[in-house]
Amino acid sequence: MTTRTTTPPALHVRDVTVRFAGLTALDDVSFTVAPGTLHAVIGPNGAGKSTCFNVLSGLYRPARGSVRLGDEELTRLAPHRIAALGVARTFQNIVTTQGTVADNLMLGRHVLSRSGFAASALRLPRALREQREHLAAARGIAELTGLGEHFETPVALLSYGDRKRVELARALCLEPRVLLLDEPVAGMNAAERARTAEVVRDIRAELGLSVVLVEHDMGLVMRLADEVTVLDFGKAIAHGTPDEVRGDPEVLRAYLGTETTGEDAA
Numbered sequence: 001m002t003t004r005t006t007t008p009p010a011l012h013v014r015d016v017t018v019r020f021a022g023l024t025a026l027d028d029v030s031f032t033v034a035p036g037t038l039h040a041v042i043g044p045n046g047a048g049k050s051t052c053f054n055v056l057s058g059l060y061r062p063a064r065g066s067v068r069l070g071d072e073e074l075t076r077l078a079p080h081r082i083a084a085l086g087v088a089r090t091f092q093n094i095v096t097t098q099g100t101v102a103d104n105l106m107l108g109r110h111v112l113s114r115s116g117f118a119a120s121a122l123r124l125p126r127a128l129r130e131q132r133e134h135l136a137a138a139r140g141i142a143e144l145t146g147l148g149e150h151f152e153t154p155v156a157l158l159s160y161g162d163r164k165r166v167e168l169a170r171a172l173c174l175e176p177r178v179l180l181l182d183e184p185v186a187g188m189n190a191a192e193r194a195r196t197a198e199v200v201r202d203i204r205a206e207l208g209l210s211v212v213l214v215e216h217d218m219g220l221v222m223r224l225a226d227e228v229t230v231l232d233f234g235k236a237i238a239h240g241t242p243d244e245v246r247g248d249p250e251v252l253r254a255y256l257g258t259e260t261t262g263e264d265a266a
């Protein structure tokens with residue numbers, strides 16, 4: 001499979017602030033995704049996780065702060081430029097229903113195509129060779145994401161879990177150095193969640209990319225993450241290994257809510 005094999009650079013998020021008409025959705029948030037690690041961003045509803053993803057992928061421009069991938073500053077770049085630098089994302093609510101698995105993955109490869117539309121349409125030899133290489137790479141990614149046997153299957157016929165993994169596979173087709181996974185197991189049953197966790201583990205082992213994960217399934221986060229950043233009301237209130245954040249009193253307070261403290265109960 002033709003994939004990038006170099007170690008990804010570190011992703012540095014520094015002092016990122018995002019405001020929406022008076023509401024500070026992210027407040028001076030900083031964290032670093034070390035090369036090749038899985039970094040989870042967690043927090044209660046409304047904590048700022050999606051906003052953070054939208055900054056990392058270029059959909060939102062922060063009021064201040066920086067996001068650097070190695071030496072490249074990402075906050076001033078359009079989403080397609082960020083994708084071209086090797087930062088691919090999945091979307092929480094997108095589940096593909098059109099075309100076959102192969103069609104969807106070939107769409108993901110489109111950005112990497114060097115032959116133009118005219119060359120492809122005229123079926124020039126170089127374009128045909130490139131097409132074959134992309135198809136082989138897409139098949140490799142389908143195998144890696146557990147979709148190999150469904151490569152020619154229309155996605156509409158797949159289970160929900162498999163369809164959601166098509167979205168993950170499509171993002172991988174960009175050959176990212178950093179993969180942003182937005183709630184990859186949302187809506188899945190226990191077996192589908194376990195399968196997806198396995199796939200994420202395999203992807204990292206095989207491709208050596210960095211992963212930033214936003215996920216509500218704490219079991220999955222704790223099993224997969226090397227490092228966790230916890231957001232609450234737009235602030236990063238804790239960083240550390242899963243075990244460190246699990247025992248952090250601030251984190252427990254954020255998740256349990258202040259109404260459960262002795263002070264409020266009195």
Ligand SMILES: Nc1ncnc2c1ncn2[C@@H]1O[C@H](COP(=O)(O)OP(=O)(O)OP(=O)(O)O)[C@@H](O)[C@H]1O
Pocket residue numbers: 020023024025043044045046047048049050051052
């Ligand atoms: N486009 C927007 N316009 C106005 N407010 C927004 C916008 N996007 C997010 N917010 C607000 O910013 C805050 C953070 O929202 P965000 O969606 O980032 O949280 P989240 O941690 O992803 O929540 P959830 O877990 O519920 O998806 C919330 O108060 C939300 O209402």
